[in-house]
Amino acid sequence: MHELSIASYLVESVVEQAQQIRAERVLAINLLIGDRAGIVDDSLRFSFELLAADTLVAGAALNIRRSPMRFRCDECHGEYIPRDGEFNCPDCTRIGQLIDDGATLQIESIEVET
Amino acid sequence: MTIQHIKIAKQLLANNDEAAIRNRERIEAAGVLAINVIAGPGAGKTSLIIKTLQALQSSAGHPGVARARVGVIEGDIAGIIDTQKVLAAGADDAVQINTGGNCHLEAGMIQQALDDLDLERLDIIFVENVGNLVCPTHWALGEQLKLCLLSAAEGHDKPLKYPEIFAVSDVIVLNKIDLIELVDFERDAFYASVRALNQRAPIFEVSCRTGTGIADWADWVLNQWTLRGAMVENSR
Numbered sequence: 001m002h003e004l005s006i007a008s009y010l011v012e013s014v015v016e017q018a019q020q021i022r023a024e025r026v027l028a029i030n031l032l033i034g035d036r037a038g039i040v041d042d043s044l045r046f047s048f049e050l051l052a053a054d055t056l057v058a059g060a061a062l063n064i065r066r067s068p069m070r071f072r073c074d075e076c077h078g079e080y081i082p083r084d085g086e087f088n089c090p091d092c093t094r095i096g097q098l099i100d101d102g103a104t105l106q107i108e109s110i111e112v113e114t
Numbered sequence: 115m116t117i118q119h120i121k122i123a124k125q126l127l128a129n130n131d132e133a134a135i136r137n138r139e140r141i142e143a144a145g146v147l148a149i150n151v152i153a154g155p156g157a158g159k160t161s162l163i164i165k166t167l168q169a170l171q172s173s174a175g176h177p178g179v180a181r182a183r184v185g186v187i188e189g190d191i192a193g194i195i196d197t198q199k200v201l202a203a204g205a206d207d208a209v210q211i212n213t214g215g216n217c218h219l220e221a222g223m224i225q226q227a228l229d230d231l232d233l234e235r236l237d238i239i240f241v242e243n244v245g246n247l248v249c250p251t252h253w254a255l256g257e258q259l260k261l262c263l264l265s266a267a268e269g270h271d272k273p274l275k276y277p278e279i280f281a282v283s284d285v286i287v288l289n290k291i292d293l294i295e296l297v298d299f300e301r302d303a304f305y306a307s308v309r310a311l312n313q314r315a316p317i318f319e320v321s322c323r324t325g326t327g328i329a330d331w332a333d334w335v336l337n338q339w340t341l342r343g344a345m346v347e348n349s350r
Contacts, residue, residue: 013129085271
């Protein structure tokens with residue numbers, strides 16, 4: 001539900017970056033977004049297109065890579081991605097310890113025309 | 115024409131994070147402890163702030179502290195109801211932020227609110243975020259402590275559904291503990307899932323209605339403030 005706010009920071013941040021390197025335009029933005037960050041891709045794209053109009057990032061493709069929430073199991077000594085609605089290890093069913101909360105919101109890279 | 119691939123690896127909300135750092139510098143320079151209160155609607159954010167500020171203002175048992183001065187920044191989509199409530203309950207200062215539909219507070223909004231508060235005349239500030247367990251989690255405001263407030267009536271499964279806020283919180287308060295028997299809240303399941311996400315945050319069980327647990331919680335808040343060396347600033 002907060003994709004519009006996220007998109008406004010995204011546009012502002014990438015425009016700043018593109019201006020610094022004197023890019024003609026931005027062709028693509030590669031994002032890393034956690035599965036648990038509460039972001040709906042379509043909603044983010046819709047908000048982004050709306051805000052990107054008439055800026056350096058207009059028409060840029062949004063490539064979204066997802067990162068899962070991850071736990072470590074002290075019994076099985078391995079990492080696991082929990083199923084929705086539980087934190088249990090799929091092998092031994094014990095609850096492990098959080099390694100990554102899956103809430104990443106990161107701009108990994110951009111592709112620009114200079 | 116050349117096409118370049120440029121590695122950035124930057125937090126998407128970096129501009130907010132930078133504004134939050136500036137807010138925090140102002141807050142710390144004034145010897146103030148700021149707590150970002152995050153909860154769903156109806157968990158009891160305003161009630162907890164009121165009960166805590168009243169307990170803090172009496173500051174019993176803390177030698178050298180006559181009375182902690184408490185300010186509140188109220189974030190709501192619209193209206194000034196909560197600001198009127200906390201002022202009527204004795205808050206030393208309060209400002210209202212209306213987000214106009216936005217589902218969370220951002221650092222820029224807090225910057226303006228700090229302009230409207232007399233920071234030098236406050237010791238502790240509660241920032242009541244918009245009622246929502248998802249969005250406010252992403253936006254740092256400049257607070258030293260993030261508080262996740264949950265009420266027993268919401269159910270023990272909330273950490274499973276909203277893991278991030280429980281993972282990043284510095285302290286967790288479970289309110290409406292007087293209802294725990296009535297609402298089938300499974301305490302063990304709640305603690306197990308919270309501890310899987312976060313082993314360091316203390317958990318306080320309180321009831322704003324009966325007053326259970328408020329004194330211990332308020333003591334902890336006051337200790338956090340004194341630990342930050344703010345006590346020497348309290349020179350009244």
